[in-house]
Amino acid sequence: MDFGSYAVALLGHRNPDVVAAVHRQLDVMPTSTRSLANPVMAEAAAQLAAYLGGTLPKVYFGLNGADAVEVAVKLARLASGRDRVLAVHGGYHGKSLGALALTHNPMFRTGLRGATVDVVHIDPEDPQAVAKEIARGNIAALVFEPVQGENGALPLPLDVLRTWSRDAKEHGAFVIADEIQCGLRRCGERSVALAEGLPVDAVLVGKPLGGGVVPLSAVVCSQEMYEPLSADPFLHSATFGGHPLSCAALPAALKAIEELADHGRSLGETLAAGLRSLRERHPEVMRGFTGRGLLWGIDFSAAHAAGEVVVELANAGLLVSPCLSRPTTVRLLPR
Ligand SMILES: Cc1ncc(COP(=O)(O)O)c(C=O)c1O
Known part of the structure; x- marks a missing residue:
């Protein structure tokens, strides 16, 4: 067992409906050029935005969770015109250089000097932590996991998340819920942050999004946060981001998760x-x-x-x- x-294995291994959807796509078109629209990705994006309630209408697909974290932070910095990011003690957001800056444990940065993102890690015992950092200015985003997976499956106090999110929003900073581990019903809800009524601008999902069969992650965000990518779709791209084989798994995966x-x-x-x-x-x-x-x-x-x-x-x-x-x-x- x-x-x-x-x-990743929320649906177990080789869920038959997901496997069948991926097989079908394999025979039709497993990869596609980034120069043309790809209808499988468009359909997957529409389904994911609707699945999360439709309040966050824009979707960017990556392969690993860290891809989604990188893109979310990049968009928040560009859309806000600010640089600093707030992340949380105990948080884990991946190991690529940008995501690694948000990951709290310094062990993962051994041997590396400096970080590519200007991050302050705040203490979940301090409800005023966001307000204090805002007073220092230049905050682009607040990023948290509603339930910290790598930190021992620790739910963060909802009242603190509420205060932090409200303070960040008032300052015009983007609020990003990293639900790569805890979202998609792993913790009961499609999105913990949305279900708890937190005013988030983005929800990040990954891991079981490809049904445990193919790699897939996503940033699901507001129009405002996505604006830099709307203005220039090649502002951020990756050869395999949103490739049809992974996107073909998404509708079957979400259906199975709901069942x-x-x-x-x-x-x-x-x-x-x-x-x-x-x-x-x-x-x-x-x-x-x-x-x-x-x-x-x-x-x-x-x-x-x-x-x-x-x-x-x-x-x-x-x-x-x-x-x-x-x-x-x-x-x-x-x-
Ligand atoms: C909350 C969270 N964010 C981001 C990541 C990074 O995802 P990946 O390992 O797919 O890059 C993880 C991975 O465990 C995670 O749990």
Whole structure:
């Protein structure tokens, strides 16, 4: 059983409808030139924007999550004419140079001096953190994960996110929810930020967006944030961004995610109850657990205990994910 594919296998492996959609596209046109419109991408973009409620009408497709983070930050900086970005302690946004600047843990920047994006990491215990940084000026964007996956499946306090988002919006900075790990019903909702009524300008999705069959990520954003790309579509491009084979998976993936939403909800409740009972029985080893929906982190008393659990579970046939920046925590990402 795979609870460990870093949130990709939300539908399990080889979902038959997604595989069939990709097969069909393979026989028709797997890649296409960036010089012409590609109807499979256009249809996928329309479906994704509608799936997230239609308030964020523009879509840019990438392959990895980091692609989406890079593009979102680039657009926010260009559209606002400002440079500085606020990200959050414990956040993870990928490892390409721009995304890496937003990722909090300095371990991932070992050997690299300086960063390509001017980022300040703020503390989720400080509701005034955004207001304080705004006073220093030049803030283009606030970027957060509503539930921090790599940081042990930690939901950020919603009241703080609300205050931060409001302060950022008042200042004209873009609010970007990175839901590459927690979105698309992994944490119950299509988008946690939108479902919680946070005034976001962009939602980033990835991982299960290609149905666990092909790589696909997306920035779903407002017209205003997308403006630089509307003015010049080649402002940001990548050879394989939005290629038909990956985009063909999207409608089938979203349909399957919706069909499994109720099942996911009850599975999440069962899992939470199981974790509560485990914690009561083994308080000396299991320090606690956090999470939401189908994304949970179990915090152990020591890193070696977490490591042993990962190995023993693998031996017993269950794959789980360690947390790179929290070695005492084991992450469960069930399908
Ligand atoms: C919240 C979040 N953002 C961005 C990324 C980066 O995605 P990728 O590894 O596909 O580049 C990840 C990957 O784990 C993630 O969890």
